[in-house]
Amino acid sequence: MTQPVGTGARPLAPAPGAPTPELRVARVRPHARRLFWPVLVLLAVAGATGYLYGNLPAPFENWMLLTAAAVVVFLLVLLPFLAWWSHTYVITTRRVIERYGIFARRRRELSHVRGYSIGVRRGLLQRMWGAGTLTLSNGVDDPLRLRNIPDVALVHEALVDQVEVNQILAHRDAQGTTPTSDPRIPPVPPPPAAPA
Numbered sequence: 001m002t003q004p005v006g007t008g009a010r011p012l013a014p015a016p017g018a019p020t021p022e023l024r025v026a027r028v029r030p031h032a033r034r035l036f037w038p039v040l041v042l043l044a045v046a047g048a049t050g051y052l053y054g055n056l057p058a059p060f061e062n063w064m065l066l067t068a069a070a071v072v073v074f075l076l077v078l079l080p081f082l083a084w085w086s087h088t089y090v091i092t093t094r095r096v097i098e099r100y101g102i103f104a105r106r107r108r109e110l111s112h113v114r115g116y117s118i119g120v121r122r123g124l125l126q127r128m129w130g131a132g133t134l135t136l137s138n139g140v141d142d143p144l145r146l147r148n149i150p151d152v153a154l155v156h157e158a159l160v161d162q163v164e165v166n167q168i169l170a171h172r173d174a175q176g177t178t179p180t181s182d183p184r185i186p187p188v189p190p191p192p193a194a195p196a
Helices: 031-053 062-086 124-129 152-175
Strands: 024-028 086-093 095-100 106-111 117-121 129-136 142-148
Touching: 024 142, 024 152, 031 062, 031 142, 086 152, 095 142, 117 152, 124 129, 129 152, 142 152
Parallel strands: none
Antiparallel strands: 024 086, 086 095, 095 106, 117 129, 129 142
């Protein structure tokens, strides 16, 4: 990946020990191809309802058709869409956060500072769509799986960068280095003594 050209290519590293703001790097959802079957069901229900409305056999009425269509759309279209919509992965400068659940929200986090290995799995359909599954494992907690992530190579690169930057900053803070310890920066002369 090439570095952006311009004056503000990368933010400056914070001073050792200084608090750093947590910034959002990316927010992704699982690939939308998961909604293929709900869309087909919606089209089929709309077509069948339009065709059968007013042409039902004798014991059935139009309100029964509309009720059955509403139940099918709710169970097979709306609930899968809400499940997809509510499942998000947020990558910040400090951690990876997974949020999911329609009625009861759940959340998992994995810190970049602790470090973790990143495994990439891409099936045939995932490769066709440019998606993949990332498995983040720190060896202590259960692995965090980011399933069917679009542009998986770009997300993988962002995660690797964040882990590297966080570990460098944590190592620098642990060593207690100061910004003036760089040999390329000339030392600041002491202020002149006050006359007596």
